[in-house]
Amino acid sequence: MEKIINVALCSFGMSGKVFHAPFLLQNPNFNITKILERSKNNSAAIVPNARIVRNYQEIFEDPEIGLVVVNTPNFLHFDMAKQALEHGKHVVLEKPFTNTVDEGVKLIKLAKQKKRVLSVYHNRRFDSGHKTVKEILDKKLLGKLKIFEAHMDRFRPELGAKKWKETKKPGAGILYDLGSHLIDEALSLFGMPDSIYADLQIQRKNAKVHDYFNIKLTYHSHTVELKAGMLIREPGPKYLLHGDSGSYIKYGNDPQEEQLINGVFPDSENYGIEKKSNWGILNNEDGRGVYQTLSGNYKDFYENIYQAIKYEKELIVKPEEALNVISIIEKAIISDREKRIVFLDKIYN
Numbered sequence: 001m002e003k004i005i006n007v008a009l010c011s012f013g014m015s016g017k018v019f020h021a022p023f024l025l026q027n028p029n030f031n032i033t034k035i036l037e038r039s040k041n042n043s044a045a046i047v048p049n050a051r052i053v054r055n056y057q058e059i060f061e062d063p064e065i066g067l068v069v070v071n072t073p074n075f076l077h078f079d080m081a082k083q084a085l086e087h088g089k090h091v092v093l094e095k096p097f098t099n100t101v102d103e104g105v106k107l108i109k110l111a112k113q114k115k116r117v118l119s120v121y122h123n124r125r126f127d128s129g130h131k132t133v134k135e136i137l138d139k140k141l142l143g144k145l146k147i148f149e150a151h152m153d154r155f156r157p158e159l160g161a162k163k164w165k166e167t168k169k170p171g172a173g174i175l176y177d178l179g180s181h182l183i184d185e186a187l188s189l190f191g192m193p194d195s196i197y198a199d200l201q202i203q204r205k206n207a208k209v210h211d212y213f214n215i216k217l218t219y220h221s222h223t224v225e226l227k228a229g230m231l232i233r234e235p236g237p238k239y240l241l242h243g244d245s246g247s248y249i250k251y252g253n254d255p256q257e258e259q260l261i262n263g264v265f266p267d268s269e270n271y272g273i274e275k276k277s278n279w280g281i282l283n284n285e286d287g288r289g290v291y292q293t294l295s296g297n298y299k300d301f302y303e304n305i306y307q308a309i310k311y312e313k314e315l316i317v318k319p320e321e322a323l324n325v326i327s328i329i330e331k332a333i334i335s336d337r338e339k340r341i342v343f344l345d346k347i348y349n
Contacts, residue, residue: 005066005090005309008034008059009050010080012043015071015094018260019123021047023299026266029306030067034059056080060087067309070094071121073164074171078103081118085110090117090309096180097322099170101330104323111319117308119315120322121301122184127254128274128296130185133239135294137189141284142243145222150185152178152228153235157204166209173209174228175200175329182226183325186217190224192324193217195343198332203231215332218341239280246284254296272296 007030009016016035024030025047032050035043036059041052053059059068060083068084070077071094078098084091085107097120098104111118124130137145159166165177186193201212212229241248256272264271274293282291300316307313331342 006033007067008065009069010036010072023302075169093120096176108319118319119317122317123298124181126298128293131294143245145243147242149225149240153232154230155233156230178228183328196331197341198335200336250280252278266299
């Protein structure tokens with residue numbers, strides 16, 4: 001029993017219900033003991049053994065809690081993670097890591113000082129599509145890569161119900177939201193780029209923050225384009241890769257999010273397995289045909305967190321890597337504001 005880690009969730013909206021609780025509940029090494037809900041009791045039906053608390057102090061002052069999952073609005077990330085670390089808790093932050101590089105640096109230093117595990121829930125590394133793209137690149141099935149594109153297309157012409165995402169607060173807007181996913185995918189595959197050029201726009205009526213971006217990352221051997229928008233009724237490819245001896249194109253999103261929203265648990269049959277109709281097309285010197293998509297599984301993130309806490313295993317998502325994502329976001333904002341290419345001179349790893 002001493003190996004079980006007691007966990008507290010800091011909210012139970014979609015993030016807590018869909019992306020965190022199912023994997024913590026399925027992992028016997030974790031026990032969700034407290035969930036912060038300011039006024040509702042939504043978690044009671046799904047995590048009945050957890051105590052619902054109304055203020056954060058009841059979490060970070062509880063000596064029995066070992067891991068705190070900070071899955072609150074972005075503008076609360078830094079302060080809540082800081083308090084948890086100061087009280088000796090291990091911390092998982094929902095993406096984005098922080099709203100500024102300076103905040104992220106402070107949290108990393110504090111985690112090292114307290115000898116606590118600090119990681120960020122960049123779950124898209126465990127998507128089926130991302131894993132498949134990595135396999136194709138590792139096997140050099142396209143030859144030398146020249147162009148990499150990744151998209152997150154949405155059609156949501158009306159502003160979202162989560163007002164903090166749509167108002168001018170730190171960490172608001174599509175760049176911190178969907179951009180965090182796409183940038184982390186790119187950096188995990190290729191490392192930090194040489195330069196960045198960004199086009200950020202506000203396209204929807206009554207929108208106050210960016211709801212579209214096109215970011216170009218330049219590497220010495222290839223370019224990366226990352227695109228997302230809220231007015232794309234007809235989605236384009238999710239991934240588009242071109243090398244000097246082949247191409248790969250794939251439509252459709254990883255199935256896990258839809259499965260989780262529909263109540264499919266990670267231990268269910270066919271969880272994370274993509275339909276053959278969504279497999280991508282690989283066209284190279286060996287011919288043209290479908291390329292089977294690997295299965296995705298977000299449960300690997302929390303298993304790695306457990307191994308890092310209990311056995312000091314290497315983190316899959318290191319906080320320094322998450323900090324690099326914030327650095328790219330900050331550079332993108334500068335690039336768009338000044339309408340110029342921004343060269344990178346600092347890497348946080």
